[in-house]
Amino acid sequence: MNFIRKIVKSIAKEDEDFYNELKKLLNFSPKKIDIYKKAFTHRSLKLIDKEGNPVNYERLEFLGDAMLGSIIASYLYKKVPNGTEGYLTQMRSKIVSREHLNELGKDLNLIKFVKSNIAKENIGDNIYGNIFESLVGAIYLDKGYNYCKKFIYEKVISPYVDIAKLEGKITSYKGLIIEWCQKQKKQYLFDTYEDSGNENIKHFSVKISIDGVMVAKGRATSKKKAEEQASKRVYFALQKEITNS
Amino acid sequence: MNFIRKIVKSIAKEDEDFYNELKKLLNFSPKKIDIYKKAFTHRSLKLIDKEGNPVNYERLEFLGDAMLGSIIASYLYKKVPNGTEGYLTQMRSKIVSREHLNELGKDLNLIKFVKSNIAKENIGDNIYGNIFESLVGAIYLDKGYNYCKKFIYEKVISPYVDIAKLEGKITSYKGLIIEWCQKQKKQYLFDTYEDSGNENIKHFSVKISIDGVMVAKGRATSKKKAEEQASKRVYFALQKEITNS
Numbered sequence: 001m002n003f004i005r006k007i008v009k010s011i012a013k014e015d016e017d018f019y020n021e022l023k024k025l026l027n028f029s030p031k032k033i034d035i036y037k038k039a040f041t042h043r044s045l046k047l048i049d050k051e052g053n054p055v056n057y058e059r060l061e062f063l064g065d066a067m068l069g070s071i072i073a074s075y076l077y078k079k080v081p082n083g084t085e086g087y088l089t090q091m092r093s094k095i096v097s098r099e100h101l102n103e104l105g106k107d108l109n110l111i112k113f114v115k116s117n118i119a120k121e122n123i124g125d126n127i128y129g130n131i132f133e134s135l136v137g138a139i140y141l142d143k144g145y146n147y148c149k150k151f152i153y154e155k156v157i158s159p160y161v162d163i164a165k166l167e168g169k170i171t172s173y174k175g176l177i178i179e180w181c182q183k184q185k186k187q188y189l190f191d192t193y194e195d196s197g198n199e200n201i202k203h204f205s206v207k208i209s210i211d212g213v214m215v216a217k218g219r220a221t222s223k224k225k226a227e228e229q230a231s232k233r234v235y236f237a238l239q240k241e242i243t244n245s
Numbered sequence: 246m247n248f249i250r251k252i253v254k255s256i257a258k259e260d261e262d263f264y265n266e267l268k269k270l271l272n273f274s275p276k277k278i279d280i281y282k283k284a285f286t287h288r289s290l291k292l293i294d295k296e297g298n299p300v301n302y303e304r305l306e307f308l309g310d311a312m313l314g315s316i317i318a319s320y321l322y323k324k325v326p327n328g329t330e331g332y333l334t335q336m337r338s339k340i341v342s343r344e345h346l347n348e349l350g351k352d353l354n355l356i357k358f359v360k361s362n363i364a365k366e367n368i369g370d371n372i373y374g375n376i377f378e379s380l381v382g383a384i385y386l387d388k389g390y391n392y393c394k395k396f397i398y399e400k401v402i403s404p405y406v407d408i409a410k411l412e413g414k415i416t417s418y419k420g421l422i423i424e425w426c427q428k429q430k431k432q433y434l435f436d437t438y439e440d441s442g443n444e445n446i447k448h449f450s451v452k453i454s455i456d457g458v459m460v461a462k463g464r465a466t467s468k469k470k471a472e473e474q475a476s477k478r479v480y481f482a483l484q485k486e487i488t489n490s
Contacts, residue, residue: 051326058330059322066318066337073311074385077304081296085303092311140319145390 018113025108027154032142035060039138040131042116042123057134064137067145068096071152072161080163094166095156101129104156106221109199110135162232173231177208180242186211190230192223206230210238263358270353272399277387280305284383285376287361287368302379309382312390313341316397317406325408339411340401346374349401351466354444355380407477418476422453425487432456435475437468451475455483 015033022030030036039060041047047055072095076088083091094100105111105128111120114131140148164170174190181188188210195205204226205219215237218230235242260278267275275281284305286292292300317340321333328336339345350356350373356365359376385393409415419435426433433455440450449471450464460482463475480487 053327054329059328059333062330062333063318063322066315070311070315073308077308077382077386082298083304084299085307088304088307137322141322 021113025110026139026151028143028147028150030142035138035141036135037115039134040110040113040115042114042118042127044117045115046117057131060134060137060141061130062137063140064133064135065096067136067140067148068133068152068156071149072096072157075153075157075161091163091166095161098126098129100160101132102126103128103221103225104160105129105132106201107225108132108155109201112200159229165232172228173235174227176242177231177234180238180245181210184245190227192227195219208234210234266358270355271384271396273388273392273395275387280383280386281380282360284379285355285358285360287359287363287372289362290360291362302376305379305382305386306375307382308385309378309380310341312381312385312393313378313397313401316394317341317402320398320402320406336408336411340406343371343374345405346377347371348373348466348470349405350374350377351446352470353377353400354446357445404474410477417473418480419472421487422476422479425490426455429490435472437472440464453479455479 018037019030019033022033022036038055039057041056043054043056043058045056049055069092072092073088076083076091080088080091102125110131111128114120114123114127116123120127136148136152139151162170165173170176178188180186188208190206190208192204192206194202196203201221203219203221204223205217206223206226206229207214207217208227208230209215216230216233218226218228218233220226220229263282264275264278267278267281283300284302286301288299288301288303290301294300314337317337318333321328321336325333325336347370355376356373359365359368359372361368365372381393381397384396407415410418415421423433425431433453435451435453437449437451439447441448446466448464448466449468450462451468451471451474452459452462453472453475454460461475461478463471463473463478465471465474
């Protein structure tokens with residue numbers, strides 16, 4: 001195989017890998033792959049398109065931020081029918097806070113898609129939230145509002161958004177589960193261990209068992225987060241028993 | 246006809262009028278009429294629904310604001326392919342400014358739908374923009390994102406949004422038209438007159454003729470606005486000739 005053919009083949013392989021990983025992340029088949037590539041391109045690459053416009057994720061970030069804001073707004077509107085305008089505004093700010101979006105971007109391990117001329121660890125923590133937003137913008141351009149909404153429900157709302165916790169009514173699900181087990185004289189076990197697999201960022205897994213039965217699992221970028229996630233799942237699994245106790 | 250039947254008939258007539266006027270405004274058939282009624286209900290009426298939640302436009306305003314923001318964002322993203330994130334953010338702020346939305350609400354004469362316990366003229370100028378937003382929120386809940394988008398294109402973007410003007414490149418279309426006519430030695434006439442019809446708020450109409458031929462009309466709540474609107478139409482009608490001169 002000559003040199004050019006080797007390069008062409010390796011590009012095709014890279015594209016195929018990108019497509020497959022993206023599809024797994026999105027839970028649908030992306031169409032306009034170039035938009036997703038743009039969503040992960042850092043401006044340090046100084047790419048421009050044939051019209052002379054810069055190709056990087058910054059404009060998509062603007063678009064994704066707006067889409068995210070409207071989808072979270074409509075979720076909150078329906079979810080909290082007695083929330084005032086001020087309450088809804090405040091809850092939305094918490095959900096789309098830079099800190100929260102950075103966490104999300106990290107948990108989804110979006111950084112592995114990023115193309116940059118600067119070492120990724122030197123770009124700063126906001127890159128995680130920024131590329132989460134640019135990905136949302138890309139989904140909107142590729143597939144429209146409803147796919148965008150579905151993605152945000154699957155990746156943001158369902159695993160992360162918890163009105164009671166955001167309101168400060170529940171500060172720790174782990175604490176709540178432990179307290180409940182102690183009251184009910186149940187044995188509980190948090191089996192927490194490092195589980196990074198072949199990812200760049202450390203991950204932890206946890207299995208929570210109650211009276212010797214595994215009730216829920218969690219996995220995240222810190223022990224604390226993994227345990228909270230799993231505890232929240234235990235909470236929802238046993239909600240009836242817990243709230244009636 | 247007895248008393249009760251008279252009342253029932255008069256309520257039915259009011260509902261029918263509301264539906265018909267709303268349909269004219271929206272350019273489509275609204276389905277969930279109660280949502281639109283809510284969009285025009287001021288909190289001074291102190292209405293609550295059967296779940297005990299307040300019925301007024303404030304929550305819908307939150308929702309509509311978010312929808313408007315995302316629709317304007319996607320419009321700007323596509324319209325200005327070389328605009329940076331900062332530029333897009335700034336342009337959007339101008340378009341959705343309180344001042345701009347109040348103007349819009351006034352021009353659409355939305356105030357006629359408002360139900361309030363306070364005299365409408367005492368609610369303050371922001372009511373105009375607020376109910377414009379709550380109407381957008383109601384459209385979203387009734388018919389979904391695409392109807393919302395269509396409404397905003399028809400009522401906001403197409404008649405009001407003008408990138409060149411927002412950028413400050415064109416400060417007055419009237420000035421531009423007059424200057425061009427003078428250079429080209431053309432006769433121009435702005436025929437401006439009060440034209441409120443049976444509306445509560447004063448309206449003005451204008452017809453602009455060039456060399457004795459009527460080129461465009463405008464109608465708005467002030468002479469200046471009507472003239473700008475009509476001048477802008479002249480500009481777009483004669484754009485080729487004007488920009489080539």
